[in-house]
Amino acid sequence: MLSCRQQISRLLFRNASTLARVQAAGYVEVQEEQGDLLRYPQVWLRDNCQCAECFHTATRARKSHWERGPLNIQVSQVAYNQEKEQLEVLWQDKHKSAFDISWLRERDFGEAARKRYLEEVYKPSAQLWGKSEFEAVRREFQYQDVIHQDAVLRDWLEALAVQGFAILKGAPNDINVAKHLAKRIGYIKRTTYGDVFEVKSKPNAGNYAYLMTPLPLHTDMPYYEYKAGINILHTLVQSESSGGANTLTDGFNVASQLQKLHPEHFEVLRSVPVNWFDIGHDGDDAKPFHSLWRAPVICLDVDGRITRINQNTTKRDSRFSISLEQAVSWYKAYDKFLETAQSEAVEFKTQAGDVFVFNNLRMLHGRTAYEDAPGNKRHLVGAYVDWDIIYSKLRTLKFPNAKD
Template sequence: MNQTHHFQSVSPLGKQYWSSTIGKSPPSVDYEAVIGSEDAVLEWLENVHRYGFCLVNGVPVDPKLTEELIRRIAFIRETHYGGFWEFSPDLAHGDTAYTNMALKAHTDTTYFTDPCGLQIFHLLSHTEGSGGESLLVDGFRAASILQEKHPEDFEILMRTRVPTHAVGDALYKYTVIGEGYPIITTRGGEPSMIRYNNDDRSVIKHMAPEDVAPWYVYRALASWDRVLSSPDSEYWFQLQPGTVVVIDNHRVLHGRAEFTGKRRLCGAYVGKDDYLARLYALRDRAVAKEGESSVWDPTL
């Protein structure tokens, strides 16, 4: 698929769409800076807001310090995986993340009514094996391409509610309430949320007869998959100990290559509201330092 300037542009919502070429200069900040400076935290979160992800370099390979770093953003969100988690591919949870299998590009917690906002990963070690390269895809750019190249399929993925579930844990069986949610949500004509994990898709039994054929022959889903898996869309990189990646789970899809050996990772989820509240507070602080008026409406 040919790259165009349109898909690299800044959207009206302030999002910078990106392709695989972002690997030449991915957004990043320095660990020591964000630990010691609120201005650096603002730069960090502005990167996440603009690009949907940001790397933090120079992080000590220590779960406690990784957790401290995450709490520089906001509160950690508790889920059935725990709060701050550390894991290996041991099937401690009935989830493909706890295996060494390849994972295609997806977003997490599609089976929540409120999917987790940010996802944070830190690879602590990888020994006795190889592989496991990380994958990121800009879901907003992918949705924009689908809208331009295959508008009917784009409309199907905006209109069709997809039930999702997670039933791998004995204590918790998750399923979205009612008929599910669309894969693509828009606001003001721009993509505003991607909710997609093919492994979480549940039984579709609520659709009108006229919608069944295009969905079940996977026309729209196949078009979506082709855009996501295009070499132009996929940013592959080898995550190393000492580098943390923060991902906007409402926008950027992530995945990984199959691997051998033993891997240990740690990380956490942060709620979207909490992350944005921190970003807005830091923006207000920066404006106040410059002697300008608050970004908030004076009636507040």
């Protein structure tokens, strides 16, 4: 019986620098001259063969499919072509593949390469902040720069992804500002409130936000499965009364603190679904709506990271479709969550011409009570955009030449 080393050397093709070899366990290794060892499952290489028969370059689409036979065909031979800088694979069914080393490097299964891709291309990491860090993380941009300069647009979108909020200064006194910003990113998110919504005190208000009372810390639309990604709030008229200030807390930071200091409460808020609801009518055409979504206060993504916070006292249903015991422990955990959120909340007051934009999946926002006066009626116009649209725009700005 051959030793492992002998097996490898039989399959090994060596050249002056980089070498490639098949491993018995079903992997192909490429040992680069400068030390990096790249390893790929054979089945993955076959699945991602870049030849014209297997891959349609113009549409960046894989053409291989089950009708053409299973993917788990064994490698017959591998070689590294120094001149073309390609890994060449001959398969047992005589199919041939060639992979550029640069293409392979970008798809390295090693931890560092995966992390780099997820942070640089997929989504920038959130920088969590508490009350004491607010001034340090606060970013401001000029409205006109965001509209006219791609580099500033990119910085603004990155701030929304990383710090979770930013303030634009110098917007004109125009009710279309929020709409223009949404279009500058891509597409506005149309909701049951219309394309845009006006926040001002209204007689016979259909929504709690349209009263002059304080608005407790909340996220918008927890009762939507596809909840709005960012909230763009343009201040046209600010209240001259002492109130009308914005309150803001980083909900991811609150959840993260809870996870460290009160893991049992975190677990409850992560797992117990709450019924969020909104019933009424609004928007240009005043169509009636009846929105419902069951979801925990803290939602995690596939990697176990905090991805969405749901909190809105005014939109939390008295119907709680869980067991008696769960309800009692949920209230204890929720109390701690709100206490932490309140203790980490900052307060600031936007001025006319400011556009306050924040991540609605992450930030809890609210406002203090105010008083309208004749000749001074607080007036904000808001619009939403989804994160799918924002991340896509951000990537096109960061990687304008991306091919696949």
